[in-house]
Structure formats: C-alpha cells, structure tokens
Amino acid sequence: MADGGGEPDQLAGERATAQFDVDGMKVAWAGSRHAVEVADRMARLVASDPVFRKDTRTMLSRKELFKDTLKKAAHAWKRIVELRLTEEEANLLRLYVDQPGYVDLHWGMFVPAIKGQGTEEQQKKWLPMAYKFQIIGCYAQTELGHGSNVQGLETTATFDPSADEFVMHSPTLTSSKWWPGGLGKASTHAVVYARLITEGKDYGIHGFIVQLRSLDDHSPLPGVTLGDIGGKFGSGAYNSMDNGVLRFDHVRIPRDQMLMRLSQVTREGKYVHSDVPKQLLYGTMVYVRQTIVADASKALSRAVCIAVRYSAIRKQFGSQDGGPETQVLNYKTQQSRLFPLLASAYAYRFVGQWLKWLYTDVTQKLEAKDYSTLPEAHACTAGLKSVTTSATADAIEECRKLCGGHGYLNSSGLPELFAVYVPACTYEGDNVQVARFLMKTVAQVATGKQPVGTIAYMGNIQHLMQCKSAVNTAEDWLNPAAIKEVFEARALRMAVNCAQNISKAPSQEEGFSELSPDLLEAAVAHVQLIIVTKFIEKLQEDIPGPGVKEQLQKLCSIYALHLLHKHLGDFLSTGCITARQGALANELLGKLYAQVRPNAVALVDAFDYTDHYLGSVLGRYDGDVYPALYEEAWKDPLNETVVPDGYQEHLRPLLKQQLKLSRL
Ligand SMILES: CCCCCCCCCCCCCCCCCCCCCC(=O)SCCNC(=O)CCNC(=O)[C@H](O)C(C)(C)COP(=O)(O)OP(=O)(O)OC[C@H]1O[C@@H](n2cnc3c(N)ncnc32)[C@H](O)[C@@H]1OP(=O)(O)O
C-alpha cells in the first residue's frame, strides 16, 4: 500500500527479487482476506484525513499535544458514527490514528471492567451511556504507593448502612490513585479499586463505579481532587495521554455502584461472596494483556519495516575497484541483527492471534460457569505480555541503531515509537506470573495428573527429562519436531530444577523468594516455547499463495534458532543439546539469512502499512529517503528564522567579546 507520493520507486528492484506472493502473505499476516481489506480501507481513511496528520507531533508542547489528541478522538468518533463503522473497523481506525488517548482506557478497560464485574442490571445502566460517550471512563487501580501489589492498595470504600452508601476515601498520600490513563483531564467516571469495609471488617479489593467530574461543566465533584501527573519520557509519544492523580475526601456513592457480579453488600451491610472465583476481579487485566500482546507485533513490525527498507536504500563502503557501494542490508551483521526481529514480528503476530482465540474461548467457558481454563489463560496472557513487550522494546531500539545516525532523528519515527512503546513493559505488570503456574503443574504431574493446553508437554516428562537431540547436520534443524523437542525439554528441565530446589528450602515461600531469578528464566523458557509452538502450528494450516508457506517456514526456523543461539547456556546446561548441535544451529541461521535476504523488503511490505502509519522518512514505501530527510529538516521550528532567537542576547555579546579579546 503506497501513499508516498509520485517519486520513482527506489525499492522496485528489491521487490522484484521476492520469491513469494506478497498478497498471499498479507492475508497470512492479517488473518483473512476480509481482514486485509478492512485494514487497508481504514488505513487509507485515516491517511487521507488532514485532522489525523501527525508529522509535527514531536514539536508540539504538552498542552497543544493534549488538545490535538482530544480533537483527533472527537473527530474519530464522529467518523465512526457517520460511517456506521463496525467494532472491527473502529478498532483499526483507532490503531491507524496512532495517538494514545483517553479512548483507549474507556474502551480497553472501563467498559470491559463493567462487562466483566458488573451485574446484568449494572451493565444495563452504565454500558449504554459509555457506548454513546455520554460518560468517559478510566481504570483507577494503581496508587502512588502500590502498583504490582494490588492487595496492598489503600483507598477505602466504607459502607454506611444508614445512608445505603459507600464512602470513598484516600486515607494517606500513598493511597492517591496515580497513573490511570484518561483520569488526569478527560474522564467523567472511573472504575475505582478500593478496600471494601463493611460491619467493621476489611474484605479486600473491590471495584466501584465513581463519578469524578460534573457532566455539565467538567469540574471535579465535591471531595474529589484531580490532576495530571506530569510529562513523561520522550517528545510527543505517551504525553498525549493524561495519566492522572485522584484523591477522595469522604466522597459518597450509592451502594449499587459497587461492581457486584463477584460479591455483594446487602442493604443491611452483609458481605456476600458468590460462587464466581475472586480472581475474576483481575479479568480486565487478562483482557487488556492479550490486546497488548497483539500490539507488540504491530510496534515491532513497524520498526522492522523502517529498518529493512532503509537498510536496502542505505549504502556504505564499496568494492576496492571503485564499483558501487554496498547496501547495508547485504552486511551479514546487519542481517543477523535484523532478520531475527523480522521473524519475531511474524511470531508475535501469530501468537497474538492464538491468544485472542484463547481469550474468547475462556470467556465463553466463563459464561457457562466453567472456570477450569482461567489459570492457564492468566498465566499465558501475563507471561506472553511480559516477554513480548520487553523483546519488542529492545527490538525497536535495535532497529534505531541499525539505521545509524538518521535513526536518531525524530523524522525516522523510531525515537517516538520507542518512547510511546516502552511503558508497555511496565503497565499491566512486568512480573511473570506464569512461574507459579508452572510449579503447580510440575507438582500435579508428579501425582500423575495429565496436564492439558499449553502445558500438555509436561505430561511427557519421562521422555523430555532424558531425551538427547538427534540433530546431526545443520539442515536437521529445519525439522519442526527437532526444534519443538529441545524447546520442550529445556522448558521442562528448567521448571523441574526449580521445583526440586524449592523443595529443599525451609518453606515453599522462602524457596520461591530465593529462586525467583531462576523461576523467571524458567517462565521465559516456557513462554518462548509457546511462541515457537504456535508458529509451528500456524504452518500446519492451509496457507495459500505461491511461496508464502516456504517463507514463513524460514522465518519460523530463524525465530526458534536465534532464541536457541541467544539462550545457548540454557540448552547446554540442561543437557538438551551438545555444543556441536548449537554450532550447527548457528550455521543454519547464516544460510537462512541469505535465503531471506532477497525477500526482506517484500516481507515487510506484507505488513501493508501506509506511510502515514509508519510516520518515518526512512521507511517510505518508495524508498526516496534523502530528499525527504532534507525537506523534513527545514520544517523544524528552529529553521523558521535564519538567525536564531537568542542571537542578540546571548550569541552576539559573546562573539563581540571574543573579537575584543583577539584584538588585545
Ligand atoms: C477514537 C474512538 C475510537 C473508538 C474505537 C475503539 C478503540 C478501542 C481501543 C481500545 C484498545 C485497547 C487498548 C488498551 C490500551 C492499554 C493501555 C494499558 C494501560 C495500562 C493499564 C494498567 O496498567 S492497569 C493496572 C495494571 N496493574 C497490574 O498489572 C498489576 C500487576 N499485578 C498483578 O497482576 C498481581 O501480581 C496480581 C495478579 C494482581 C497479584 O494477585 P494477588 O495479590 O492476589 O496474588 P497472587 O499472585 O497470590 O494470586 C492469587 C491467585 O490468583 C491467581 N491470579 C492472579 N491474577 C489472576 C488473573 N488475572 N486471573 C486468574 N487468576 C489470577 C494467581 O495465579 C494465584 O493463583 P493460585 O492461588 O492458584 O496460585
């Protein structure tokens, strides 16, 4: 999809060497032909609308940026209503607008919290208003003093039976809500997480719908203190979001604004817990974590698209006899740093698609009161969220380095992409909850219970604890079964080692605490196995289009083998492979990079990104990088005047003084 102007396509030669059908790859990437068509339509709609321009975003002040975000959000909503867009289309429109704002928390957390934790009656009351934007909501959980430790939150909701109301209060400075997106300036309402106190007893954290601002003039309601928490990392970037602070001074809300699907407080103040597991309180986080995994592939593929296209354009050094200079993409080092990231973008895309399926499946089961798959869904979403976000943040920075000096310019798009992406590593938790789940599974396997789903491989414990890889030549690593076996063996052996060491500790809790770094590594091994497995399973599907499956097979091998190379210590120390087999994997990687090289530009074209969405002069579809870089520089506010502001006050006196000194 090109919208880069009428320049000759400098990447045409690269595109001509592709050995596969790019349209077929677009379908594999998007998930279906329909998904390609909708994404294409929404991307063009956004790119052609002047309100959605973002090329000067990094030069705006915080206030201007925030106002611009309000404008874009209101305009997006207007277009959604006018064009009667479906939910799928609206989500894509939001993606391509590419500017974080209050709408993300409204749709991504406020609405899902009410859906997941509200009773039918509460949903009927609040959701229609939220769907029409008659109210704007956010998700107010984290406080100044506690983020990861949700049970440590201090805000209180004390039931007053005489008035049939809860009293919301912030008893300490550290109980101030701190970070919620959309809270600072935009939201009229919030789902607030607070300690429920009734009949003098603290029942722990529960969700409450609280109105914060007047629906007439947007001023904070009595007893409510509200504000923005201040500027954040990077120019532009996440500063479009009004992450906020909130304090309550004995603010009263009706009893029926406690979200009561999980537990209720009766008119008399009795606390009643229903048969729904209490962990459903964390359900909104499970939902949003699966969207964050899907977003990882989007951010990573953008960075990779920029770096691949620019590496094909950029030339440095030439042959000794004065022949043409070398495209930096032809350097083996560039390939060995870039192609694993290209492969990771595809890997995260497919695991994200699978995770969406898993989430939908769990949701359907929950509706039928089947809670059996909830722990696995929690472990998968938390684990995949943690692993994919940190790898993606590292990868964006790597892509910036791969673009040399020009990658450091805002106009490359990479600094802002990094700054806007990097909080994804922090929000929604950076801990890998999957470790506890793994330890439980190991214990269950020891009692003969057969695990299912993503941990089914642990049931094959007899084989996996003692197997030796049969790989004998580099090409043997092309066999998915060979790869799967060593990833399974590594993950299982690391988990079993942890379990054995924990059992030697004085108590399980002490063991967990002492071994937490090892547990984290075991969790990462398990999550990487899931990503590798889902990529392999994707390749077992019917994938139409000449050459498409073959390219994906190469990318799958690259993804798995680069992980093997990177974590060779794990594979060797657990005895899953020999040093020679590790060397063979590396040998094959080099061959695979050479095979991917002629397809690299076409593989990033398959992401189907407009120049508007990429927002990068280096990643332009037409490859016409240098005129664009040159032109972009002149747009900087510093270039509005030839002689800079400040010359008269600060430069001229200095220069004149130097002149006087030199005459002495
Ligand atoms: C323009 C118009 C357009 C309209 C169009 C539409 C446009 C639409 C656009 C919208 C697109 C959307 C975009 C979104 C953007 C995202 C932005 C994100 C912003 C970020 C939001 C946030 O940042 S929001 C705060 C997140 N804050 C955390 O993330 C805390 C982490 N902290 C933990 O997560 C703790 O760690 C934790 C587990 C609580 C400890 O819980 P705890 O104290 O109870 O402790 P334990 O660990 O003991 O857990 C006890 C047992 O519960 C088990 N369990 C734990 N959690 C479980 C769970 N979830 N499900 C099941 N089971 C669970 C566990 O496995 C144990 O199980 P067992 O007992 O069997 O072992």
Ligand SMILES: Cc1cc2nc3c(=O)[nH]c(=O)nc-3n(C[C@H](O)[C@H](O)[C@H](O)COP(=O)(O)OP(=O)(O)OC[C@H]3O[C@@H](n4cnc5c(N)ncnc54)[C@H](O)[C@@H]3O)c2cc1C
């Ligand atoms: C941009 C952004 C947007 C956000 N949006 C929202 C929002 O809309 N709503 C909302 O409620 N919150 C929001 N948050 C808050 C976010 O969810 C928290 O920042 C996050 O959960 C981490 O909590 P924390 O900041 O308290 O870090 P801490 O928990 O203090 O973590 C600090 C360090 O300690 C480590 N650590 C903590 N506990 C443990 C442990 N048990 N074992 C080992 N290490 C540990 C962490 O890994 C980390 O390295 C947002 C945050 C950001 C940055």
